[in-house]
Amino acid sequence: MRIAELLPPPAHYQLDVIPFRAQIFEGDGTTPFLPYNRRDYYKIWSISGPAKLHYADKSVEINKPALIFSNPLVPYSLEVFSDDRSGSMCVFTEDFLKTKERLDSIQESPLFKIGSDQVFFPDRAQLSFIYTLYEKMVSEMESTYIYKYDVIRNYVNLMIHEGMKMQPALSDVHHNNAASRITSLFLELLERxxxxxxxxFVLKLRKANDFAKNLSIHVNHLNNAVRDVTGKTTTAHITDRIVNEAKALLRHTNWSIADIGSCLGFEYSSYFNNFFKKNVGVTPLSLRK
Structure with missing residues (x-):
């Protein structure tokens, strides 16, 4: 597994200080912490699958290597079906790509514009070129070259142009019924x-009833909709997201385990320890060590 950690721990994420991050991860059962849902981050990422990417009005099956362009204003949820996956990712702010020659907003670009096609399935040659660009970005970040961000900016623009050459994924499954709309809203509330x-911070929405109340529907209606659309229960989605966040905080912050449990909504450390061990198989302290 190769990971280039190019930012401080999540407690100190400030892309105005270090405006870019890149990492490559290979299938060994683990995936690095990816701040995919920060509202100020743009992402260009690849994943090998199998997985399903859920947007508000559609889902895309990821059954082969995919290249994805993510706008921070467009919520999504990634459902993965195997730990044996690999991929690459670069994260940056809008200001990172702005230069004297380019003053227009990246949100108006074809790949990041809301409503645009954002998922592509590259062919073998395109995959090779994309992976080479990621390797160059990682290598450049590790260098001491004073103008390395200018070089990296060019690599990012090459990645964007490569995406514009591709045909968008055609496996979108559009959901127009009530169950799909309810599920999309639930997933968006969860990710927010x-x-x-x-x-x-203290997590406020932790149970299916909490989400049902915010969506002004009966909890049974919510549970049925989420299970019908995703094949997973509402509680399973909530549990998985809390577990993933707990892992990230344990690995990438120096917060006490009691503080992490508290911000995730557990009144007592023992409750958090029991929850974590039940779902992960080890205690929070064991994972941190």
Missing amino acids: QFPIDSPH
Whole structure:
């Protein structure tokens, strides 16, 4: 597994200080912490699958290597079906790509514009070129070259142009019924709470009833809709997201385990320990060590 950690721990994420991050991860059962849902981050990422990418009005099956362009204003949820996956990712702010020659907003670009096609399935040659660009970005970030961000900016623009040459994924499954709309809203509400960037934050929506109340529907209606659309229960989605956030905080912050449990909505450390061990198989302290 190769990971280039190019930013401080999540508690100190400030892309105005270090405006870019890139990493490559290979299938060994683990995936690095990816701040995919920060509202100020643009992402260009690849994943080998199998997985399903859920947007508000559609889902895309990822059954082969995919290249994805993510606008921070467009919520999504990635459902993975195997730990044996690999991929690459670069994360940056809008200001990172702005230069004297380019003053237009990246949100108006064909690949990041809301409503545009954002998922592509590259062919073998395109995959090779994309992976080479990621390797060059990672290598450049590790260098001491004073103008390395200018070089990386060119690599990012090459990635964008490569995406514009591709045909968008045609496996979209559009959902127009009530169950799909309810599920999309639920997933968006769930993702809005993350990532947690302060030990003083307390997770407010932790149970299916909490989400049902915010959506003004009966909890049974919510549970049935989510299960019908995703094949997973509402509780399973919530549990998986809390577990993933707990892992990230344990690995990438120096917060106490009690503080992490508290911000995730557990009144007592023992409750958090029991929840974590039940779902992960080890205690929070064991994972951190």
